[in-house]
Amino acid sequence: MDRLIFLTGRSGVGKTSVLLKAVEILRAKGYKIGGMVSQEFRKGGVRMGFEIVDLATGMKGWLAHINQMVGPRVGKYRVNLSDLNNIGVSSIIKAVEEADIIIVDEIGPMELFSTDFKNAVIGVINSKKPMIGTIHYRTQDLLINKIKVDAKIIEVTNENRDFLHTVLINKIFQFMQRRA
Numbered sequence: 001m002d003r004l005i006f007l008t009g010r011s012g013v014g015k016t017s018v019l020l021k022a023v024e025i026l027r028a029k030g031y032k033i034g035g036m037v038s039q040e041f042r043k044g045g046v047r048m049g050f051e052i053v054d055l056a057t058g059m060k061g062w063l064a065h066i067n068q069m070v071g072p073r074v075g076k077y078r079v080n081l082s083d084l085n086n087i088g089v090s091s092i093i094k095a096v097e098e099a100d101i102i103i104v105d106e107i108g109p110m111e112l113f114s115t116d117f118k119n120a121v122i123g124v125i126n127s128k129k130p131m132i133g134t135i136h137y138r139t140q141d142l143l144i145n146k147i148k149v150d151a152k153i154i155e156v157t158n159e160n161r162d163f164l165h166t167v168l169i170n171k172i173f174q175f176m177q178r179r180a
Contacts, residue, residue, distance in 0.1 A: 002175060003130050005152045006132075011137065014156055015105070018161055021165035022172075026169065033103060034091060034092075034103070035055050035056075036053060036091045037053050037103060038051065038088075038110075041065075048066055049065030054088075056095065056099065061080065061086065064077035064078060072110075074110050085114055092120040096129065101132065105134045106134040106135065106136060107133060107147070108136030109136060109139050122143070122146075131151075135147060
């Protein structure tokens with residue numbers, strides 16, 4: 001049974017887009033979705049940073065931004081640990097308590113600066129609830145190593161990204177039917 005499903009793939013291939021298509025369909029089927037997604041924020045065609053969105057409430061914050069003055073640096077961005085913990089981590093913890101399906105997008109170098117984030121993801125893994133997430137393609141971390149052992153990992157490619165959401169949905173439906 002695939003309870004923990006993670007998408008991976010090169011940057012820009014469409015991991016979050018595939019995930020959001022699956023979320024839309026799962027919500028339409030009546031499932032309560034919780035957790036977080038991170039999305040690029042562009043201004044004038046230039047990537048300025050990444051927003052965090054709580055899927056249950058719609059609350060937004062900054063994961064990282066080029067104008068962020070404090071926080072760990074990843075490339076030209078600084079990570080906003082305050083928003084990551086207050087919005088992202090809180091959304092994951094709340095999802096474990098209240099949601100049918102938990103979403104975590106993404107587990108990557110920016111998010112892994114937060115111990116609270118890591119602990120929240122471990123909480124999801126240890127729960128009995130289904131989870132769909134994304135993991136950064138090349139990031140190395142003990143948490144990602146654990147995920148690679150415990151979860152089904154699917155690589156998003158240009159060839160499969162247009163239909164991959166149906167694969168995710170079918171795996172979740174199968175898990176939910178067996179669980180019922």
